[in-house]
Amino acid sequence: MRRSVRLILSRLLYPALFALFLLFPTLSCLNRNPSNGIHRRTQFLLGTVVEITVVSREPVIADTAISSAFERIREIEAEMSARLSGNQVDTVSKHAGEGPVRVSGELLGLIKACHRYSALTHGAFDITIAPVTRLWDFDSPTNRIPSSEEVRTALSLVGFEMIHLNCDEGTISLDRPGMGLDLGGAAKGYAVDEAVKKLNESGITAGIVNAGGDLRAFGMKPDGSSWHIGIQDPRHRDRIIGSILLDNMALVTSGDYERYIVHEGVRYHHIIDPKTGWPARGCMSVSVASPWALDADILSTALFVLGPKEGMELLERLPGIDGMIVDAHGRVSVSSGWKKRLRLHDGASP
Numbered sequence: 001m002r003r004s005v006r007l008i009l010s011r012l013l014y015p016a017l018f019a020l021f022l023l024f025p026t027l028s029c030l031n032r033n034p035s036n037g038i039h040r041r042t043q044f045l046l047g048t049v050v051e052i053t054v055v056s057r058e059p060v061i062a063d064t065a066i067s068s069a070f071e072r073i074r075e076i077e078a079e080m081s082a083r084l085s086g087n088q089v090d091t092v093s094k095h096a097g098e099g100p101v102r103v104s105g106e107l108l109g110l111i112k113a114c115h116r117y118s119a120l121t122h123g124a125f126d127i128t129i130a131p132v133t134r135l136w137d138f139d140s141p142t143n144r145i146p147s148s149e150e151v152r153t154a155l156s157l158v159g160f161e162m163i164h165l166n167c168d169e170g171t172i173s174l175d176r177p178g179m180g181l182d183l184g185g186a187a188k189g190y191a192v193d194e195a196v197k198k199l200n201e202s203g204i205t206a207g208i209v210n211a212g213g214d215l216r217a218f219g220m221k222p223d224g225s226s227w228h229i230g231i232q233d234p235r236h237r238d239r240i241i242g243s244i245l246l247d248n249m250a251l252v253t254s255g256d257y258e259r260y261i262v263h264e265g266v267r268y269h270h271i272i273d274p275k276t277g278w279p280a281r282g283c284m285s286v287s288v289a290s291p292w293a294l295d296a297d298i299l300s301t302a303l304f305v306l307g308p309k310e311g312m313e314l315l316e317r318l319p320g321i322d323g324m325i326v327d328a329h330g331r332v333s334v335s336s337g338w339k340k341r342l343r344l345h346d347g348a349s350p
């Protein structure tokens with residue numbers, strides 16, 4: 001199989017299929033048949049398959065609500081993707097080292113949230129990682145492993161303390177030329193939250209917004225039960241490692257199987273340790289559940305970088321947030337709030 005075809009399969013189709021599988025057994029009965037009250041549509045956005053499921057007795061209301069939620073996600077992608085030129089994120093990066101750039105209150109708010117998590121995680125989560133992620137360029141089929149020298153040079157332009165926000169003026173500045181913003185670790189979660197908001201505004205009280213496995217479930221299924229969500233086994237694409245009932249919660253997983261290349265037996269993936277500039281080595285996957293998809297998205301990436309021990313310690317300190325870490329040896333650890341609720345499958349044991 002040609003490499004580009006393999007890449008499309010591994011990055012787009014398999015995650016899409018898995019996104020469907022994730023919602024087992026719920027989705028086995030899902031269709032657009034109004035009699036069961038569940039309506040579902042998918043679109044390719046944010047570099048992944050986004051699936052919106054809503055519960056409604058009114059097909060027209062459901063359809064209109066889903067369309068407005070997709071539209072909202074498209075808006076967010078247009079403004080926040082580091083891959084698109086001319087948008088706000090690109091403009092801030094292009095003017096790095098040249099002083100303040102005016103941005104929307106929305107982008108400023110998101111960057112502020114990211115900044116708070118950078119401080120909380122001592123820089124494990126850092127949206128100024130862009131010079132390094134550009135080098136790795138996991139979104140391109142021609143990606144390659146950079147040299148140590150390239151990584152070192154790019155890393156000198158990474159550091160969240162070199163971002164300056166002025167909320168009164170609505171500006172952001174990056175200290176040094178060559179710096180840049182990469183919101184890839186947070187934008188999907190933010191978009192999921194905003195899509196849920198749109199659905200709620202349209203009168204939808206139950207459903208799931210799932211951006212390639214970054215999801216938030218709200219309300220109940222038509223039979224009054226909670227949404228049952230599976231978590232992918234990081235080494236077996238078609239298996240789940242555990243499952244959980246979600247009530248008005250987001251669940252986001254960061255994994256070393258999402259975007260990666262293998263070279264001489266070593267897996268190089270897309271979650272970078274800002275201390276080294278190389279892929280973080282402590283985990284295979286980290287799943288985080290929190291009321292907001294934004295927090296779950298940021299934390300899943302951050303905990304992955306922190307590694308199983310420090311990651312779990314942080315998880316235990318955060319009220320209302322739970323999760324599971326699969327370390328680099330495949331060992332599973334589960335936060336105390338999840339111990340009774342998470343069902344581990346196939347012999348996976350904490």
Ligand code: AMP
Binds near residue numbers: 124126183274
């Ligand atoms: P996720 O799939 O949510 O874990 O996010 C991974 C994406 O976040 C990568 O594709 C990069 O765009 C970005 N990223 C990688 N490493 C970091 C990091 N240490 N801090 C913040 N964002 C990162």
Ligand code: MG
Binds near residue numbers: 184185186296297300
């Ligand atoms: Mg993330």
